[in-house]
Every structure is written in structure tokens, then in C-alpha cells.
Amino acid sequence: MDTILQQSFSVSFNYPVCFTEKLFSAENPVFVNVLEKGKKVKTFFVVDSGVVEAFPNLLGEIKNYASYHKERFYLCAEPLVVPGGEACKNDPAIYQQVVQATNDFGIDRHSYIVAIGGGAVLDMVGFAAAISHRGIRLIRIPTTVLSQNDSGVGVKNSINYFGKKNYLGTFTTPIAVLNDFNFLQTLDDRDWRSGISEALKVALIKDLDFFELLEANASAMARREIEPMKTQIIRCAQMHMDHIAGKDPFEFGSSRPLDFGHWAAHKLEHLSNYRVRHGEAVAIGIALDSTYSHLLGWISEEDLNRILQVIQTLGFSLYEPELSGENLIQGLREFQEHLGGELTIMLLEKLGKGVEVHEMDEQLIRKAIEFLQVKSQEPKLI
Amino acid sequence: MDTILQQSFSVSFNYPVCFTEKLFSAENPVFVNVLEKGKKVKTFFVVDSGVVEAFPNLLGEIKNYASYHKERFYLCAEPLVVPGGEACKNDPAIYQQVVQATNDFGIDRHSYIVAIGGGAVLDMVGFAAAISHRGIRLIRIPTTVLSQNDSGVGVKNSINYFGKKNYLGTFTTPIAVLNDFNFLQTLDDRDWRSGISEALKVALIKDLDFFELLEANASAMARREIEPMKTQIIRCAQMHMDHIAGKDPFEFGSSRPLDFGHWAAHKLEHLSNYRVRHGEAVAIGIALDSTYSHLLGWISEEDLNRILQVIQTLGFSLYEPELSGENLIQGLREFQEHLGGELTIMLLEKLGKGVEVHEMDEQLIRKAIEFLQVKSQEPKLI
Numbered sequence: 001m002d003t004i005l006q007q008s009f010s011v012s013f014n015y016p017v018c019f020t021e022k023l024f025s026a027e028n029p030v031f032v033n034v035l036e037k038g039k040k041v042k043t044f045f046v047v048d049s050g051v052v053e054a055f056p057n058l059l060g061e062i063k064n065y066a067s068y069h070k071e072r073f074y075l076c077a078e079p080l081v082v083p084g085g086e087a088c089k090n091d092p093a094i095y096q097q098v099v100q101a102t103n104d105f106g107i108d109r110h111s112y113i114v115a116i117g118g119g120a121v122l123d124m125v126g127f128a129a130a131i132s133h134r135g136i137r138l139i140r141i142p143t144t145v146l147s148q149n150d151s152g153v154g155v156k157n158s159i160n161y162f163g164k165k166n167y168l169g170t171f172t173t174p175i176a177v178l179n180d181f182n183f184l185q186t187l188d189d190r191d192w193r194s195g196i197s198e199a200l201k202v203a204l205i206k207d208l209d210f211f212e213l214l215e216a217n218a219s220a221m222a223r224r225e226i227e228p229m230k231t232q233i234i235r236c237a238q239m240h241m242d243h244i245a246g247k248d249p250f251e252f253g254s255s256r257p258l259d260f261g262h263w264a265a266h267k268l269e270h271l272s273n274y275r276v277r278h279g280e281a282v283a284i285g286i287a288l289d290s291t292y293s294h295l296l297g298w299i300s301e302e303d304l305n306r307i308l309q310v311i312q313t314l315g316f317s318l319y320e321p322e323l324s325g326e327n328l329i330q331g332l333r334e335f336q337e338h339l340g341g342e343l344t345i346m347l348l349e350k351l352g353k354g355v356e357v358h359e360m361d362e363q364l365i366r367k368a369i370e371f372l373q374v375k376s377q378e379p380k381l382i
Numbered sequence: 383m384d385t386i387l388q389q390s391f392s393v394s395f396n397y398p399v400c401f402t403e404k405l406f407s408a409e410n411p412v413f414v415n416v417l418e419k420g421k422k423v424k425t426f427f428v429v430d431s432g433v434v435e436a437f438p439n440l441l442g443e444i445k446n447y448a449s450y451h452k453e454r455f456y457l458c459a460e461p462l463v464v465p466g467g468e469a470c471k472n473d474p475a476i477y478q479q480v481v482q483a484t485n486d487f488g489i490d491r492h493s494y495i496v497a498i499g500g501g502a503v504l505d506m507v508g509f510a511a512a513i514s515h516r517g518i519r520l521i522r523i524p525t526t527v528l529s530q531n532d533s534g535v536g537v538k539n540s541i542n543y544f545g546k547k548n549y550l551g552t553f554t555t556p557i558a559v560l561n562d563f564n565f566l567q568t569l570d571d572r573d574w575r576s577g578i579s580e581a582l583k584v585a586l587i588k589d590l591d592f593f594e595l596l597e598a599n600a601s602a603m604a605r606r607e608i609e610p611m612k613t614q615i616i617r618c619a620q621m622h623m624d625h626i627a628g629k630d631p632f633e634f635g636s637s638r639p640l641d642f643g644h645w646a647a648h649k650l651e652h653l654s655n656y657r658v659r660h661g662e663a664v665a666i667g668i669a670l671d672s673t674y675s676h677l678l679g680w681i682s683e684e685d686l687n688r689i690l691q692v693i694q695t696l697g698f699s700l701y702e703p704e705l706s707g708e709n710l711i712q713g714l715r716e717f718q719e720h721l722g723g724e725l726t727i728m729l730l731e732k733l734g735k736g737v738e739v740h741e742m743d744e745q746l747i748r749k750a751i752e753f754l755q756v757k758s759q760e761p762k763l764i
Binding site: 006007020127134245249 | 384385386387388389390391392393394395396397398399400401402412481485491509512513514515516517535538540543544546548549550551552553554555616619620623626627631632633
């Protein structure tokens with residue numbers, strides 16, 4: 001006679017996502033407020049080399065801040081500076097350096113690892129923290145538009161392995177996410193604008209008001225005005241947080257991330273050998289799937305033009321030469337395999353409302369690509 | 383003006399812990415019942431070499447079972463046989479073999495890794511599964527008393543690193559735990575009895591009835607009768623499951639595993655170079671902390687004698703030479719460091735009721751050790 005015991009429990013996850021400026025100026029309480037109260041906690045900082053180059057005083061400011069708040073926390077070692085960008089996820093020796101530090105400096109489950117950098121550094125450090133001692137507390141400090149409004153607020157970490165993106169990783173929540181808008185000042189124009197495409201993505205599939213806000217502010221953001229950028233980041237971060245909290249945060253089922261325009265974007269990044277950055281590729285992916293939605297008769301020509309206008313006003317291209325030929329179509333087939341056989345693609349039913357489909361017409365994709373190629377050669381009015 | 387968004391969500395975790403016999407005989411539905419319905423799923427088996435030696439027909443039975451249930455699942459590759467015992471957690475090349483297999487055979491988040499073996503193999507395979515693709519579905523098939531009544535039902539996985547036990551790992555729930563009592567038949571006497579000490583542990587600190595059941599069945603279990611063993615395993619597994627589900631499954635706070643007698647056990651295992659097995663060390667640790675509780679005046683001499691009698695009846699020692707001298711006391715100090723400064727030790731207030739203390743008297747520990755040394759030299763009545 002078989003016996004079956006049913007295990008069943010719920011775990012609640014809570015963390016603040018804070019937006020501030022001058023995070024490490026002595027009187028700013030945001031950082032110390034997220035530390036465990038009533039004791040002096042051990043911290044270890046891991047910092048993106050790109051951020052250290054752009055802000056040469058940062059490490060000094062962190063030390064001053066620690067000294068000002070010495071009743072609350074201390075640095076158990078010099079901050080570890082790691083290469084920024086995808087490089088830090090490609091070389092396993094780098095995440096192993098973080099794991100090694102946890103052993104060298106006795107960083108335990110009651111200590112904090114503080115990761116400062118772009119999305120790649122946050123992913124890599126997050127992975128090392130998640131598997132050391134079954135999870136050291138992690139504070140994420142995203143320093144790019146893309147990591148502040150999207151990847152940095154989420155529950156994933158990873159490194160690349162076997163030449164495959166995010167092959168190793170876990171779903172693990174941070175203790176807190178602290179966004180300092182001042183980090184955005186030194187981004188080059190391409191990185192400044194790149195993250196905005198994630199906002200455009202969520203707006204188009206979920207929130208017409210937000211799309212119209214982006215539309216109204218596109219020129220100002222292109223001119224690098226910070227206020228509309230802040231508004232965009234906070235609203236986009238909130239939408240990603242809501243999506244995660246929505247129903248299946250750790251993606252046990254077949255729930256998908258908040259994707260639109262991403263199937264083509266991933267392939268284009270790869271085809272261009274990463275000359276085209278993620279956000280730039282997403283902008284083109286959005287243009288492509290919006291055009292496809294129009295060719296299906298779902299959104300009007302006028303709505304399509306509004307979308308393409310926003311993309312161009314922000315300074316993005318609508319087309320890159322790698323889109324031509326059969327390579328992109330091949331990417332669609334790969335994406336289908338990646339999903340385990342059934343394709344799921346988000347398209348636009350109307351502005352602010354996405355709808356999932358399970359097949360795409362290859363001929364229509366080619367037509368959309370041709371349309372964008374022509375469109376990108378038209379003289380711009382802006 | 384700072385903005386703070388609060389992320390907050392709950393995730394529910396559910397998995398069955400099944401007890402059966404002849405798990406892979408064709409008509410047994412327990413295995414296929416835990417697979418996703420309505421499709422033919424991909425599986426990959428990783429099997430403890432000790433189990434393959436003890437059951438040379440096992441791999442053949444698994445293939446026959448797969449063939450009988452070919453509408454429900456298939457093996458994507460030959461089962462991978464890995465060394466059993468702590469060795470498989472010490473050599474990172476072994477867990478990497480499992481990760482490599484996930485890439486070689488396209489094992490994705492919708493596939494199943496099936497781990498068959500003792501606790502060490504389940505820990506190691508669980509870690510590889512947890513970090514590949516951010517978590518491949520895992521079915522655990524524990525084959526020892528200890529893994530069936532304790533470690534196999536839980537939410538942890540790990541490998542050893544930097545020469546430290548369980549240094550790398552995650553908290554990740556399995557899809558299912560399938561216990562087949564037939565695997566216990568070939569255990570040697572030491573492993574057969576070892577796992578019973580975990581039952582004694584939970585009984586003493588939580589459940590007088592269960593202690594009295596173990597007391598009544600100690601001789602029968604020592605004679606290797608299977609029915610009282612089954613009863614013990616199921617009841618002990620349920621108590622561990624309840625403890626995990628209780629309040630802090632992933633140990634975010636300072637919640638501790640269901641420990642009693644374990645501080646001394648860990649040190650004794652280490653001091654004996656693992657000549658003393660975990661369950662044997664736990665039995666001695668229980669004897670020690672029970673004696674200490676008696677010396678504090680908390681449990682009576684009669685109750686202490688009942689406990690020691692059960693331990694000896696089961697065939698355990700009460701004393702090993704490594705307990706002498708200062709080494710064990712040193713272990714207490716290390717445990718305190720491990721806990722981050724504050725010591726927490728479970729003692730017995732009475733039979734079936736544990737109570738936590740935050741200090742132990744070193745002189746009294748020495749006295750308890752001497753008592754056990756003398757006691758272990760008395761002629762046994764059984």
C-alpha cells in the first residue's frame with residue numbers, strides 16, 4: 001500500500017526598489033535603511049569597471065559613507081572591481097572571483113554583497129551570491145537605464161556557459177534594489193537611449209497612457225533631459241515588478257517574461273556580433289512586430305507611424321543590414337525550439353494591448369523587413 | 383525626493399513525497415503520476431554507483447519501465463552513473479558532468495532530471511539541476527534510510543567547496559520525492575541503523591509518542607524488520623516536512639534546521655575523518671546532549687537511561703575516542719562562529735520536548751563525555 005504525503009507551503013518575498021540621487025553622500029539614508037537593524041553588518045562591494053572609470057571618486061565615496069555610518073556596516077575588504085558588460089558573464093573565472101571572496105573574507109548568509117553596475121555585472125554577481133552558502137544577501141545598485149527600468153528590478157541572475165546566454169543561473173530575490181539617477185549622467189548616448197526601448201515595449205503591450213507619455217517626451221529624452229527619463233524609469237520598473245508579482249515569479253509554468261519585439265532582437269544582437277546593443281535591437285524588434293501587426297490588419301497605418309516615429313525620435317534605427325536574407329527567419333525557428341516546440345509571440349492588437357499568437361507567416365515577416373528597410377531610408381522630419 | 387516601490391509576492395511550493403515498493407516494476411504508477419500530463423516528457427537519470435552495484439538490474443528495469451510507459455516519457459540518454467557518498471560532492475568535475483549533460487542532450491526547464499541514490503548524490507545532482515537553465519525539474523529517489531526519512535524530503539541541495547561542506551548550493555524544491563523501501567534491503571547494517579538516529583532526534587525534541595514507538599521497536603529494527611522501519615521513515619519524513627513548511631522554509635531569518643545532537647555530531651564526523659558515519663555521530667551527539675540535559679537537572683536519570691538504552695539497542699556506540707580532550711569543545715566554538723556569534727543549541731526539557739539554549743558549560747560537557755565513556759564500557763544487557 002503506497003503512502004503519499006503532500007508537501008505544501010508558501011514563501012513570501014519582499015524587497016524595496018528605491019530611486020534616489022547621490023546614494024553615497026553621507027546623509028543619504030537609503031542604503032543604511034535597507035540593512036538589518038540593530039547590528040553592524042558586514043558588506044562586500046563588487047563594482048563594474050565601467051562605473052569606476054566614469055566615477056573615479058565612487059570607491060572613495062563608498063568608504064566615506066561606510067565611515068560616516070560605521071555603527072551600521074563595514075566593508076570587509078576592498079571593493080572588487082570586475083569588467084563590465086557581457087565579458088563578465090562569459091568568463092567563469094570572474095564569478096568565481098566573487099565566490100572566492102566569500103570564502104576569503106568570511107562572507108556568510110547574514111552578510112551583504114553589494115553589486116554596482118550594469119545588468120551584466122548584476123547578473124553575474126547575483127549568481128555568485130545566490131549559490132554561495134545557499135544565498136548571501138544581495139543589494140543591487142543598477143547604473144544604466146536598462147538595468148534600472150528592467151533587468152535590475154527582477155528575480156533572475158545568471159552567467160553565460162557553453163557559449164549560451166544565461167545558461168547557468170537561479171531565480172533569487174535581492175534584499176533591495178537601489179537606483180541612483182546620477183549614474184546615468186555619464187552613459188554615452190547609445191546606452192542612454194537603449195533602455196528606453198524596454199519602456200516602449202511594456203507601454204505598447206500594456207498601457208496606452210504610458211505610450212502617449214513616452215511619445216510626448218521622446219524629443220526631451222533624446223535631448224537627455226533627466227526628468228522625463230526618471231518618470232519613464234520608475235513607471236517601467238513598476239510595470240516589470242507588477243508582471244513578476246503577477247502570477248508565476250519563478251516561471252514554473254510556461255509563463256514568459258514581458259516580451260515584445262524580443263525574438264527578433266535576440267537574433268539581431270547575435271547576427272551583428274553584438275555591434276547592435278540590446279536596447280537598439282529591441283527597438284528594431286518592436287518596429288518589426290508592430291509592422292507585422294499592421295500587415296495583419298490589426299493596427300492602423302496611423303498607429304504604426306506613431307510607433308515608428310517615437311522610435312526614430314529617440315534616435316534609434318529602424319533597420320540594420322543583418323535583417324536581410326534568411327537569418328532572421330532562422331531565428332524564429334530557433335526561438336520556437338527554445339520554447340519547447342510551441343511558438344509564443346506577442347503582437348499588437350492595438351496601441352497599449354498585446355496579444356499572443358502561436359505562429360507567424362514567414363512571407364509576412366519578409367514583407368515587414370522590406371517595409372522597414374525602405375522606411376529607414378526616408379529622410380527624417382525631425 | 384526619493385521614490386520607494388515595494389515589491390511583494392508569495393510563491394507556493396507543492397510536491398508529493400511518496401512511499402512505495404518496486405517503483406520501476408511496469409505497473410507501478412507512482413513515477414509516471416508525478417510527470418506532467420498530456421505529453422511525452424524528456425527525462426535524464428543520474429544514478430549512485432553504489433545503488434547500481436547493489437541492484438545490477440536497476441538500469442534495465444528503468445529502461446523496461448520507460449518502454450512500458452513510452453507514451454508518457456523517454457530517456458534522452460543512457461543513465462549517468464556517478465560515485466556515491468561524499469566523494470561526489472567533493473569533486474566539482476562530477477556535478478559539472480551533470481551540467482554538461484543538460485547541454486549535450488538539450489535538457490530544458492520542461493525536462494526532468496531523476497536522481498537516484500543516497501543523500502550526497504541527491505544533493506549534488508540537485509545543485510546541478512537547480513542552476514542549469516535556472517532550474518530543471520528534479521525528481522529525487524532516495525535509497526538510504528537517512529535520505530528517505532530526512533535529507534531527501536527537504537529543500538536543499540549542495541556540493542562541497544573550499545574543503546567546506548555544502549559551501550555551494552541553493553534552496554530549491556523538487557517536483558517529487560519517490561521512496562522505494564526495497565532499496566533499503568541491501569544497505570549494510572551500519573547504514574540501515576544510521577538513519578534511525580534522525581528519527582530519534584525529532585522524536586526526542588518534538589513527539590513523546592514517536593519516541594515510545596521507536597523504543598518499542600528498537601530491537602525489531604535492529605533485527606532488520608522492515609515494517610517498523612517503514613513506519614519510522616514515514617513518520618520522520620512527515621515531521622521534517624512539517625518543520626520545513628512551518629515558518630521559514632528557505633531560512634531567510636535565523637531559523638535553524640531541526641537539530642538536536644548535531645553540533646557534536648558534525649565535529650565528531652570530522653575528527654574521525656568520517657570513519658564515524660553521520661547517523662552514528664548523531665546518535666552519540668544525542669547521547670551527549672541528553673546526558674548534558676540530565677546533568678543540568680532537566681531530564682531524570684530514568685529518562686536518560688531510556689534514551690541511552692534505545693541508542694544501544696539499535697546497535698549504536700555511545701562513545702568514540704575522538705570525543706576525549708579539547709577537540710569537541712573546540713567544535714562548539716566553531717559552531718558558534720558558524721552561527722554568526724550567537725550560539726543556539728537544542729537541549730531536552732523533557733522526553734519529547736526540546737528547548738533552545740544560548741550557552742553551554744564546558745566543564746559540564748566534559749563531565750557528560752566522561753559519563754558516556756564509562757557507560758559505553760558497561761556490559762550490555764541486550
